[in-house]
Amino acid sequence: MTEIKAVVFDIGNVLIEWQPERFFDSVIGADRRRAMFATIDLHGMNDRVDRGETFYDVIVETAARYPDWHDEVMIWHDRWIEMAAPEIPHSVRLLRALRAKGVPVFALTNFGIQTFEIAEPVYPFLTEFDRRYVSGHMGVIKPEPTIYEMVEADCGLPPESLLFADDRIDNLHAAAARGWRTHLFDGPQGWADRLVTEGLLTKGEAQ
Known part of the structure; x- marks a missing residue:
C-alpha cells in the first residue's frame, strides 16, 4: 500500500x-430556532460565504429578505465566533x-x-x-x-x-x-x- x-x-x-442549531437554541430557544431554520436556508446562506462571497454582505442581504427574522439572522454575523466554538x-x-x-x-x-x-x-x-x-x-x-x-x-x-x-x-x-x-x-x-x-x-x- x-x-x-x-x-x-x-x-x-x-x-x-460547528453547531449553529445548538448555538441558536441557547440564544433564542429551541422552538424559535426550529421555526427560523425551517423558514430560511441558513446553511445555504453559509455555503455562499464558504464559496467566497463577502460574509457581511451575504448576511445583510438575507436579513433584509426576511424582515421578521432580521435581528436573528444578524446574530449569525455579529456573534459568529461564538457559534464556531469551542x-x-x-x-x-x-x-x-x-x-x-x-x-x-x-x-x-x-x-x-x-x-x-x-x-x-x-x-x-x-x-x-x-x-x-x-x-x-x-x-x-x-x-x-x-x-x-x-x-x-x-x-x-x-x-x-x-x-x-x-x-x-x-x-x-x-x-x-x-x-x-x-x-x-x-x-x-x-x-x-x-x-x-x-x-x-x-x-x-x-x-
Missing part, C-alpha cells in the same frame, strides 16, 4: 465544533503531534474568507498547517470534485497518499472517489486510533 505522505484535516467539527483539544494535540513527527498536515475546509480571518486569532492552531485549502479562497466547496483536484494539483502528492478526516460522509465519498484514504470523524479518540493504526503516531503521542 502507498505510504501516507500527508494528513488532511477538515476544521468544522474536527478541530472546532475547539476540540484532543484533535489539536493530534495535529501538533503529527507535525512534531515531521508528517505534513494540510487543512481542507469549507470556510469563508472573512470568517477564517476572524477565527485565526482565536484559534492559533489554524496557522500551523503546512498547507491550507480554504474554500472561500478557492471558489468551490466540498464535496464538489474540483476542490479535491485543486488540492492534488497544488500539493503534487498522489491521491492514495493522502489521509483525510472529515465529519461528513458526502465529503469523504467524493475524496475516496479520487483515491484518497478517508476517516469519518465522530470524535477525536477514533481519529487518534486511526493515526496509530496507520503508524503515523504511537499511542503515547496520540493521547
Whole structure:
C-alpha cells in the first residue's frame, strides 16, 4: 500500500465544533430556532460565504429578505465566533503531534474568507498547517470534485497518499472517489486510533 505522505484535516467539527442549531437554541430557544431554520436556508446562506462571497454582505442581504427574522439572522454575523466554538483539544494535540513527527498536515475546509480571518486569532492552531485549502479562497466547496483536484494539483502528492478526516460522509465519498484514504470523524479518540493504526503516531503521542 502507498505510504501516507500527508494528513488532511477538515476544521468544522474536527478541530472546532460547528453547531449553529445548538448555538441558536441557547440564544433564542429551541422552538424559535426550529421555526427560523425551517423558514430560511441558513446553511445555504453559509455555503455562499464558504464559496467566497463577502460574509457581511451575504448576511445583510438575507436579513433584509426576511424582515421578521432580521435581528436573528444578524446574530449569525455579529456573534459568529461564538457559534464556531469551542475547539476540540484532543484533535489539536493530534495535529501538533503529527507535525512534531515531521508528517505534513494540510487543512481542507469549507470556510469563508472573512470568517477564517476572524477565527485565526482565536484559534492559533489554524496557522500551523503546512498547507491550507480554504474554500472561500478557492471558489468551490466540498464535496464538489474540483476542490479535491485543486488540492492534488497544488500539493503534487498522489491521491492514495493522502489521509483525510472529515465529519461528513458526502465529503469523504467524493475524496475516496479520487483515491484518497478517508476517516469519518465522530470524535477525536477514533481519529487518534486511526493515526496509530496507520503508524503515523504511537499511542503515547496520540493521547
